[in-house]
Amino acid sequence: MQNDSKEWVLDAETEYRFELDPGASLAIKLVHGQAEVFGAELAEGKSYLFGSECKAAIFTWQGCTLQITGHASTEYVSDETPMAAYANLHIAFEQMRVRALRVAHGSPNSDDDPNANAEPPRVLVLGPDNSGKTTICKILINYTVRAGQNWSPILINVDPSEGGWAVPGAIAAASVQSPLPTASPANPLGSAATSAPTALSSNALVPLSYWYGHADIKRNPLLLDRLIRNLGENVRDKCDGDPEAYTSGLIVDTPSSFASGPTSGASTDSRHTLIKACVEAFKINVILVVGHEKLNVEMQRLYGSRLTVLKIPKSGGVVELDLPYRQRVHKYQLHTYMYGQKIEQPPGISSAILGGEAVTDVVLSPSSSIINFNDLTIYRIGAESMAPSSALPIGAARTVSEMQPVLIDPASSGSGLLNAVLAFIAPFNPDETERYDEEILDLNVIGFLVITNIDIPNRKMTILSPNQGSFVGKTAIIGSFEWEE
Amino acid sequence: MSIYPQAHSYGQAAYPAPGYPQPGPPTYSYQQSTAPPPSTYYVDPHSFRRDYAARLAQLTINSRPIIQSLSMVAQEYSRWAEIVVQCLEAHIRRVPPYMKLPSFYLLDAISKNVYDPYARHFAPFVVPLFLETYQQVDQTTRSKMEEMLLTWRTGAPSGKELFGFITQIAIERGVWGGDRGAADISKAQVLSELEFTLSQKERALQANTWDHEARKHVEVLQQLRSLVEAGVSQDELRQILSQLRSLSQSTAPPTTSSQPQVSYPQPSSTYQYPSQPVYPARTSFVPPAVQHSESINSSYHYQSTDQPKSEPLDLSALLSTSVSSGPSTSTSAAPPSNIAGLFSALLKAGIVSATGTPVGDSSSAKAEGSTPQPSDEPSENEREASRSYRRAILAETIKLTNADITKKRPAIVRFMYERLSVQCKQCGVRFSDDVMGRKDMESHLDMHFRQNRKANQNLGRGHSRSWFVALEDWVHDTSTDYKGKGRADGVRPLNAKASALAEAANREAELRAQFVIVPPGDEAKTISCPICKEILKSEFLEDDEEWVWKNAVKKDDRIFHATCHSEALTSVQSLAVRLRNETTGRSRSGTPEGISSRASPPKETASLRTSLSPTAESKRAALKRKAENDDPSFHMTATFDNDGTPPMKRLALEA
Ligand SMILES: [Zn+2]
């Protein structure tokens, strides 16, 4: 059909893996058979678009023919995948959901093992760099929403370098009802709601998000601990009030730094503290350790008596990602947050689907506005340059300044505001008597902005944000992320 | 916010929805199927007039309940039809442009539902009223008015023009120019009629997802739309138009079921279902498409309830026959000689292939509707379906142990594919072939339908990201509260909508709170907004002890309504986006709908803003925003001003 397109015939339980160079895009069409991308099934005859250095795999349970248009820097078919193990996990989790639902309905059934656990799955996924944690979370979530039982599991991302549905630096939770599409590393978990109509509810997700502001968990572990606990408390509240959310369970994706690092010292302490924060905050009952024997042993020792710790295989398709790549992905994420998702269609392809939506439907028009310095109240949490925890003497206690909101004056030359990514946070409690010192740490994010220009003589700054409405009177928090178009 | 399909369906909840099997004869009257009308009893025409006008004042948005209730009162008090008509006319003329459409929907509802004496009361002035309104409203509203106008062609109980032939012609000439059917046919008119016919067909398809005929029509019409959009000759336009007209005439009766005029005791295929005998599937009679699917539907119910009242039907066999019959299904379907003509025209033009598969793959509504009608009688079947899933899941012997997880052969194909044998062709989501699955599939397709419509209306418009919701709303989002209902995949959480609305209201309020201080000495001066030409209201701020112009913003030494100015900015911005998109789209490919996503929205939106000086172009767009503080819909602003809350400090929106 097009000169640049090839057909690939895949046997049952194999997958087509590909990697894209910057600027390259790929269109994949299921010609016949059945195929899925990280657990989300493809519709036959539609061209699915991939870009922004996407590295992904199209797996088939029963065999299929794919038509691939565009240029992948690496592409091959593999018959060694851990999908059977992930599918078994899914079925085991379905059993937990079904039992939990029966209990919720007050009808435990006699045909079932009376000693079986009647809790829904609340799963923490741990693994080192490049183990495919996020992909596993996505597959498990996608299988859950595909079960045809109207489950709406909560997907939680506590990896601040990933940012889930927002921008890097945030941690977030969202209830998922339709399969999460894959198109680019800019939004691996679906997209937050926009004013555009979407075909998939997973492109109109409503996340609850908190702003940590840094990629590295060691930058301010105390803050991250507190935000994780905030997120957990609200997720629990939601589940308490919503039996369906409760029985659907939840899955927590974590940063790789939870899994790796020195075996002793302050850094180990902080990652153990953060794992503990997750286990407690989300009432975790299953820990999955992806392909890491030492960590598995460690978790067995710490949690094995209270909950299920299970080592699961990692996929051979997972690619080593270097730091420059991760930084480019952060740029893609910020660009996507501001402008929506944009990927060129490869030559010869028109009307492809991008992340489940028509290509034109996902374009945003952010507004650039000039505001006065005092229209926005800007804070930084903690001292500007803080020694990482690991640099502190073992056992040394942090000073309170780590959690202290510091007001930033845009007029001061060292404000660090230019090109900074800031989070708008929810308003303070209107009831003055309910206010407290560190309230700002417990407020969720409502949107993000980037400061693109500062005009000190006129006390004005230019901000870019995809949100509509006035920014005057709002409060924002700076982190350590910067972005320039 | 008000799209026409909503308006079409304002009767939908109240009347038996199309296709739902329901016992007994259908009900036609309002009283039986909706909440009773307000029980106020009017003894004299004066208090009736006062009250009706007051109720009308509440019609500021496209609200189905308000339109219904006003329409019901009109029906009940048809002896005072003149009063209703006068009130409505005055209301339409008085309200700002953005509030006019809902009032027209009311006029439409009363005229169609009650018809006599209302239609003849409206007829004398509906031409100028329609055309004047049409001039004042924005493009989106215009296209909705055009859609409504098209329904008036067959809006009378007789299937004739709702307000008479002469009136209809006069309005159409005013809107599209030229004589109906005469020389110059505009592309806009053809597109408008195409959209209308397409929406009829899409509704038909939605109501009956088994209707392959309708599905093919939808596909053909979509191809046709692309073709017309790309540009065709006068000759072709005329040909298309005449075929469209005969097509939409011929399909008019069935589609009335989803329109307000269902209240007529005019038989439509939907209503015939319950009272007609269900044709046994093996009968030699080849029923028209609609009834055909009904028979499948009912047999299918029997099957799933294990009540062998009729012979169980092999669904997949039936499905495959109807699918394989392909384009020639027209032989077994009732009316469509016209679409056949249209089809052959398209065939000649090379737009569709002879196999009935559209050339190219743009058929967005090609949803696979392999599920029969949903039934509203629920639970037992539904529960049984879930129970069967649960039993099957629990029957798996798998433990969360390393050995089980890594060694076992998963039964995933059975659960993910075999149990869920029905797939949405558009997005790949699967459903089970049972009551629950059918229901979910139905609302899923409905979602695609609405989304496609919205996407078409919004093409090229600049979108924004929604603010994340407040914590309370996230925790207590109850849109996912109970099983099955409105919970199928694709239903956007309520919160997203709520937050979008709140956002808009919030923005509106913020704009209105902006003010400009009146320079000393100018207190007596009246100035008007350069966009809408209305006089700016001034007000004394007690706190600041200064006179200010409310809802005002100063730009280049001129003072605008903050709302008008913001509206103008938005339209300029989105225009720029659209232009860029269209330019790149055109240069890249000849595909009519291949609008590129390549273009980034202008990076320097700020510079766009500064150079902006709103022109007459933007005036119209801005008009609809214009509303004064005494508008009932903006009492929020009013209370904000009156309760002593200090107005927001000096505006900061500088450009
Ligand atoms: Zn779908």
Ligand SMILES: [Zn+2]
């Ligand atoms: Zn104005």
